Amino acid sequence: MGKLLAVGTVAFDKIETPFGKTDKILGGSGSFIGLSASTLNVDVGIVSVVGGDFPKEHFKLMQNKGINTEGIEIVKNGKTFFWSGKYHNDMNSRDTLVTELNVLENFNPIVPNSFKDAEVVMLGNLHPLTQISVLNQMKESPELVVLDTMNFWMNVALNDLHSVLKRVDVITINDEEARQLSGQYSLVNAAKKIHTMGPKYVIIKKGEHGALLFNEGKMFFAPALPLAEVFDPTGAGDTFAGGFCAYLAKTEDYSFENMKNAIIYGSNLASFCVEKFGTERMEKLTKDEIKPRLRMFKDLTTFNIEIE
């Protein structure tokens, strides 16, 4: 079993959906990635930063799940990154109400010694220079580097993004971002273009429409599980990415064929994540719940047409 190192945010979220609203709850890409990985008992370490206002209970929760928090710096006299958003009725779009970077503004990631030899590195959605800094601290070249990014970094730090992309094996990106990054409308052509920027594997996330994996001419498609209700989409993408990375670290098989399974595993976790506010569902998720839903993914996509 390989180790997984993930850099991402550990934050406070305040969320409003048509189903209700929360106070400041645990959020951030690092939190969701860690919780995802913990479902497979993978040795996962999170690199992040929080302020003195970050409750000990949250640390305790992560540690109880087997998440290594050594790499989460505490800036005593700083405040934790805070995001607040409100989802529209269709749950596919949202307005950001507040973004307070706080301690994230001067975030200088420190990879703990115990994770400098991690086989899988997940570079969560942060400034490309922060992502590069994490890569530069690794002792040896990781087996797999996975990067998440967003349109914001394409707008303000495109050159830095291109620098880190050269060192990345897998990029996860949504459809609109893939179009922006590549200048191609067709996702097939977008993936082709992004391959030339570095990543041999391109995962295009389409939210409720599933995810596509491209690998230099080969394709795989994973549907999202159709759900009667999406309660809160926050963290679904990070949960997906965390499940994907953890599955690969666990199996230590970084082939295209095994990435298909990893994508299904991640999609499955994401289908749980959206059932409650924030990290609530992921905190309580058990292995006994995961298996039957994997079976649903299988049933959802299996057909037996005869191809003579």
Added chain:
Amino acid sequence: MGKLLAVGTVAFDKIETPFGKTDKILGGSGSFIGLSASTLNVDVGIVSVVGGDFPKEHFKLMQNKGINTEGIEIVKNGKTFFWSGKYHNDMNSRDTLVTELNVLENFNPIVPNSFKDAEVVMLGNLHPLTQISVLNQMKESPELVVLDTMNFWMNVALNDLHSVLKRVDVITINDEEARQLSGQYSLVNAAKKIHTMGPKYVIIKKGEHGALLFNEGKMFFAPALPLAEVFDPTGAGDTFAGGFCAYLAKTEDYSFENMKNAIIYGSNLASFCVEKFGTERMEKLTKDEIKPRLRMFKDLTTFNIEIE
């Protein structure tokens, strides 16, 4: 092998896409359904109406493909239904430039005697009263009645639509239409609601995002094949429906399990349809081309995650 009877339009289309434009070419749901069904050598009859201006070559083309055209009435002094549209750059939206109903305005469908015992009836997107009239002419109750409709009929003839829905086994509808018909945003809940209106099977078409099949709690998802270029989406939905119906008529197995195969078969044909203008690609499609692409659908969706 069962017979397939389809009522639909046989029309002239004039299409503009970012790739070019056409003159008046063969179009209409009946034409696409017939061409789809011909790929399986299914005994297919089309019920429709054209004007005296409809070229004999188009009839000849259909007959050469084994499509029975007895049910296509020719109104000598009338003009054929004409539609003209222009697709936007994203190919997902279009403007209708011209709609001339012409002979379709007083269309009174006549089912030929030789197809009154068809096992499968496809009610193409027409006024619900036209669809009912076709059903009323069938000698015995068909094994399977499939209906296509659109938001327009929900707006102008909702009661009639509900009447015909009571007699329908399978409805094919796009996601926005499913939401409008059911008043439910979630597609899972929309399908549940539509079941109560009659159809035990609900197919929700999501264009480039694939199609979902619901059957009272059971679900199946078929992706659309990711394509580098969509040249002209006209007729893709009808080609899909035609392939779906023809596959079921051919195999005479109307189970949920076999419908999965039928949806994949229809999705496969639709992936060809969009490669050229109008019916051009479907006219020249060979069986040797169909099989390798079915294999691509299999590869696109197959994974082997272990579920202990």
